[in-house]
Amino acid sequence: MAAGAVIGLAAVVLLFLRWWTSPRLEESGGAVAVVDGRSLSLVQASSGVGISGRLGLLGGRCVGLAATADSPGRVIVWPPGTTLQGEGADLRVESGGHSVRIGEAVEGGSEQRQDVGGHASLLPPECSAFRLVDVSLGR
Numbered sequence: 001m002a003a004g005a006v007i008g009l010a011a012v013v014l015l016f017l018r019w020w021t022s023p024r025l026e027e028s029g030g031a032v033a034v035v036d037g038r039s040l041s042l043v044q045a046s047s048g049v050g051i052s053g054r055l056g057l058l059g060g061r062c063v064g065l066a067a068t069a070d071s072p073g074r075v076i077v078w079p080p081g082t083t084l085q086g087e088g089a090d091l092r093v094e095s096g097g098h099s100v101r102i103g104e105a106v107e108g109g110s111e112q113r114q115d116v117g118g119h120a121s122l123l124p125p126e127c128s129a130f131r132l133v134d135v136s137l138g139r
Contacts, residue, residue, distance in 0.1 A: 023077070023119045029087020031102075033063040034077045034119050034132065051135055052107040055093070055100055059126035063093060063102070065133070074133040075123065077116040098137040108137040 026033045056066025058073045063084065067073035082095040092101045100106050116132045123130075 023122060025122050026078075026082065026084040028084040029091055031057055031061055031063060031084065031087070031091055032124060032127075033082060033084045033093060034075060034122055035082045036077050036080055036116070036119070036134065049110055049112060050107070051110045051133070052105065055102050055104055055106050057091075057102060058130045059124070059128075061124055062127035062130065063091075064127075064130060065106075065135075073130055075127055075130045077119055077132050077134045079134075079136050095137050100137065106135075106137060108135045110135050 022037045024035050024037070026035050051065075053065035053068070053071075056064060056073065058064040058066070058075055062075045063078075064073055064075040065071070078093065078095050082093060084091070084093055086092050090101070092099055110133055113134045116134050119132055120128065
């Protein structure tokens with residue numbers, strides 16, 4: 001009986017870890033934001049490049065860096081813990097202690113990670129043509 005309980009507990013822990021580390025979509029008011037999964041790595045150091053732009057809804061639905069004359073726009077992969085709240089003109093992203101609304105200028109950092117492309121399968125069809133970029137605000 002004890003072995004069965006241990007196996008059951010191990011299964012629950014594995015399911016929790018899979019959920020906790022999986023990327024997901026945060027939804028509010030018909031808009032979506034891609035939020036990265038949490039890392040189990042003990043190493044937190046990283047380096048990257050500065051990134052800036054205006055927050056927009058790409059494909060009319062996905063939160064990202066709005067298109068400019070130089071860029072077609074990119075869907076942002078937000079860090080774990082990011083939330084999306086409100087709708088329409090009141091839609092805002094809460095991330096890393098920062099709050100930004102659609103249409104506002106944003107500055108942050110990007111590690112230019114290659115693995116965020118795998119998050120594209122989460123995107124609704126209207127956003128699938130856009131590339132993804134990881135962004136943390138205020139770096």
